Amino acid sequence: MGNPTPPLMSSPSHLEHRRLLLKFMLGSPLLGLTFCTTPAEKKELTEKIFDGITDPSQALDVFDFEKVAQSKLPPAHWGYLATGVNDDITIQANRDAIANVKLKMRRLIDPTQVDMSTTLFGKTWPTPIVLSPVSSHRAFHPEGELATARAAKSKNHLQILSTVTTTSVEDVTAERGAPVWYQLYALNDWDATKDMIQRAEAVGTEVMVFTVDLAAGSNRITLERMKRLDTRQCNNCHSSNRFEHKPMVSNAEGIEFEEKLTWDYVDKLKATTKMKLVVKGIETAEDAALCLKHGVDGIVVSNHGGRASETGRGTLDCLPEMVDVIQGKIPVLIDGGFRRGTDIFKALAIGANAVCVGRPYIWGLASFGQQGVEGVLQILRDELEMVMGQAGTKTVAEINRSFLA
Numbered sequence: 165m166g167n168p169t170p171p172l173m174s175s176p177s178h179l180e181h182r183r184l185l186l187k188f189m190l191g192s193p194l195l196g197l198t199f200c201t202t203p204a205e206k207k208e209l210t211e212k213i214f215d216g217i218t219d220p221s222q223a224l225d226v227f228d229f230e231k232v233a234q235s236k237l238p239p240a241h242w243g244y245l246a247t248g249v250n251d252d253i254t255i256q257a258n259r260d261a262i263a264n265v266k267l268k269m270r271r272l273i274d275p276t277q278v279d280m281s282t283t284l285f286g287k288t289w290p291t292p293i294v295l296s297p298v299s300s301h302r303a304f305h306p307e308g309e310l311a312t313a314r315a316a317k318s319k320n321h322l323q324i325l326s327t328v329t330t331t332s333v334e335d336v337t338a339e340r341g342a343p344v345w346y347q348l349y350a351l352n353d354w355d356a357t358k359d360m361i362q363r364a365e366a367v368g369t370e371v372m373v374f375t376v377d378l379a380a381g382s383n384r385i386t387l388e389r390m391k392r393l394d395t396r397q398c399n400n401c402h403s404s405n406r407f408e409h410k411p412m413v414s415n416a417e418g419i420e421f422e423e424k425l426t427w428d429y430v431d432k433l434k435a436t437t438k439m440k441l442v443v444k445g446i447e448t449a450e451d452a453a454l455c456l457k458h459g460v461d462g463i464v465v466s467n468h469g470g471r472a473s474e475t476g477r478g479t480l481d482c483l484p485e486m487v488d489v490i491q492g493k494i495p496v497l498i499d500g501g502f503r504r505g506t507d508i509f510k511a512l513a514i515g516a517n518a519v520c521v522g523r524p525y526i527w528g529l530a531s532f533g534q535q536g537v538e539g540v541l542q543i544l545r546d547e548l549e550m551v552m553g554q555a556g557t558k559t560v561a562e563i564n565r566s567f568l569a
């Protein structure tokens with residue numbers, strides 16, 4: 165006698181059928197997408213289909229660059245880019261604050277004539293989208309800040325160069341073919357700090373962005389955990405002198421960032437330089453008022469992309485009270501979690517003059533160098549242009565709080 169037919173009970177259960185179907189669908193994603201029923205299944209499949217773009221033109225949004233960047237970067241460098249502080253709650257708060265703002269669209273206004281141009285300190289840019297200062301671009305791509313400068317040049321975006329850049333302000337300005345804004349971290353040595361200011365001035369820099377949100381330190385746990393996953397010998401590149409590959413910062417022994425920062429320092433900077441002084445890292449109405457009192461020329465509403473203090477407060481949540489204090493007297497820029505044209509539109513509607521992005525353009529840089537940065541900027545521009553058309557706003561000046569629900 166042959167083997168008996170297996171009893172019906174041993175056939176796959178309903179759930180097992182579903183698991184097998186999903187497995188099959190994951191093997192043939194385009195077909196599978198049609199059969200997905202839950203949002204989670206759809207997300208899983210969608211990610212599989214669009215994962216691993218091989219050219220910037222394939223990206224549908226800036227997050228497509230994030231996946232490529234993560235796959236290309238060593239864990240410690242990815243950790244440096246991705247980290248927040250403590251539980252990374254403020255990173256998420258930046259995104260949540262933006263998502264919680266709802267938009268009202270207007271209809272039957274010719275959407276084909278959108279002008280995104282934006283003027284800051286007398287200079288007009290094609291869009292209000294700005295590159296935030298991010299340190300050490302060569303940790304993300306061998307061409308580092310030069311690749312970013314070429315992208316900023318080809319798309320004509322304002323680039324803010326970090327104090328801890330891996331390429332000097334002289335070389336970046338030459339590659340950009342125009343002045344950038346220079347971001348300043350105060351050093352514990354005034355002469356070394358003044359040297360950076362003078363070098364920026366000497367190449368025609370007109371605006372200095374003074375970052376004030378890290379003086380008390382920051383507890384970057386995600387970075388420390390990711391470092392432990394990195395099996396490479398970090399001291400092949402990083403020496404005990406943390407500023408060795410940072411051409412703007414003095415290599416002298418004992419040089420550190422200044423911890424004892426107070427408003428007096430703002431006065432000192434104002435008295436030292438002819439450059440416009442923009443203070444970055446302001447989050448409250450009280451400090452916005454103090455900026456006005458101390459003659460600051462502009463502010464960046466910023467929590468350092470959730471990597472300074474764990475406030476749990478998104479920058480977009482902070483923006484209204486600050487715009488209300490500033491009352492248009494000086495430009496208000498903002499950053500933290502801006503990933504889409506609609507995000508940028510919301511900040512402009514509340515009253516920001518320009519919106520800076522940090523991690524997204526670094527995802528582009530790490531993925532495809534200059535072309536990656538250009539790809540990210542193009543997506544953000546296209547998306548902003550689209551939402552402006554949908555809202556019937558022909559210029560940035562027309563975007564106001566009436567478009568917020």
Ligand SMILES: Cc1cc2nc3c(=O)[nH]c(=O)nc-3n(C[C@H](O)[C@H](O)[C@H](O)COP(=O)(O)O)c2cc1C
Pocket residue numbers: 244245246258296297298299326327328347375444466467468469470499500501502520521522523524
């Ligand atoms: C890897 C990394 C390095 C950064 N380095 C600097 C810096 O050198 N100076 C500075 O003022 N801000 C620095 N920032 C903060 C950014 O300028 C900006 O505030 C933040 O990235 C905006 O948030 P987003 O990344 O969510 O767009 C850095 C941010 C990241 C992610």
